[in-house]
Amino acid sequence: MPYELAGRSSQKHRTRTALVTAARDLVRQGVTPTVEETAAAAAVSRTTAYRYFPNKRALLLAAHPEIAATSMLPANPPEDPAARLDAVVANFSAMILDTEAQQRTMLRLSLEAEAAERDALPLRQGRAIAWIAEALDGVRGELSEKQFGQLVLSIRATIGIEAIVWLVDVAGISRNDAVALTRWSAQALLQRARTVAPPTPSRSSKQGRPSNASLDRISNTPAATRPTRP
């Protein structure tokens, strides 16, 4: 039984909540607080903080910004799937930018995990999948279950904080332009899915090719023809 559920659980719950709330407040300010600072802000001792979280990373991960919204659609959502998707992407992006400091912190923390524990912990699971799926409800019938899931994943991979970070930090474009680009990309993926289905995963070693005859010979390009690194 985990520490926090045994014994005087309500007292423990208060202590844990104080820690998480303090951490959340500090992360929201864009800083990465020390364990001692977080504990002090929660009015508990550093030792107690380590009783609830095995390390600083776990403590800050527990402070992941809470997004209560169960939908990213406006009050009177449009019918057209493309319009619905764009609304969701726009709102999602605005939310990401609103909490950018926290999003960056969480992204960094998720990368600090060792390969072994990455498999174990369900980190950074957001609600984006559900929001996108809701937007695309109208095209569910046009695709297989698997293809629909793949489309949602590809859209999420394209519009997330990871893409924004690259576009802003490395490509050097403005946040507004980055969002415009991801919105455009999301539309592109949807359009393409309604024409050519996304790759169905893991059926054969050749899976994943765009079903475009002219691409076949490329997809079969053996490794030997690839450029090699020194």
Place this chain on the structure above:
Amino acid sequence: MPYELAGRSSQKHRTRTALVTAARDLVRQGVTPTVEETAAAAAVSRTTAYRYFPNKRALLLAAHPEIAATSMLPANPPEDPAARLDAVVANFSAMILDTEAQQRTMLRLSLEAEAAERDALPLRQGRAIAWIAEALDGVRGELSEKQFGQLVLSIRATIGIEAIVWLVDVAGISRNDAVALTRWSAQALLQRARTVAPPTPSRSSKQGRPSNASLDRISNTPAATRPTRP
């Protein structure tokens, strides 16, 4: 004048090279070495390592994997832009997976920068932009300079290590499926660009809308209609 260019510069160059090489070897093994370990591997003292790099992060960033290839196209590249792009994306993805540990380390290090220094340092600038642009040479004429650049950026944002990390770690799909998905996505972006141009950046506050009349009213959705966080 920076430390390494003044005085006995060739000796300093040897020392610096030894440090970077040692760091690169260690990062390639998937570990994040301590400064002391790196210095020992380079047969210099920890103190000297700090003379060349202000902190561990800078030292490891200097160990970014060297990719000498100036092109990701196979020996006899196809003419069709879509086929060329798929070849480049496939080879690029293979290269990313070959050096996944290093790519993850570099991505994490780039996120550890403070906002202030992010603006200053040109971090993690790879050659992907050039490789993608080369693949898409054939469609340059179909788009404006700006639109072409935006297309390249959106493709890079979709196929990079950031997307792979999300698809594998969070979405939980296999690396092969992740690559298949990014290849499919890249094709979608190209196709869409040849039909509807990517958003032209920063001309007005309304820039970035997909040029789809039915989307106009969504893009103008005021913040008040967005779901709000508690």
Place this chain on the structure above:
DNA sequence: GTCATCGTGGTACTTGAGTCCCACAAGGCC
């Protein structure tokens, strides 16, 4: 050769992460 310069190594220090152990005090139970 001698000497000042300059790159380097070593040592000591501070700070934060993380661990361990023990003392204390607040809760429930009789």
Place this chain on the structure above:
DNA sequence: GGCCTTGTGGGACTCAAGTACCACGATGAC
């Protein structure tokens, strides 16, 4: 009231990052 359980606080420790200072040794100029 007393007693035992249990959550908490505090001190001491190790380790790595980062800084500061000083001594040694090699290099280049004369």
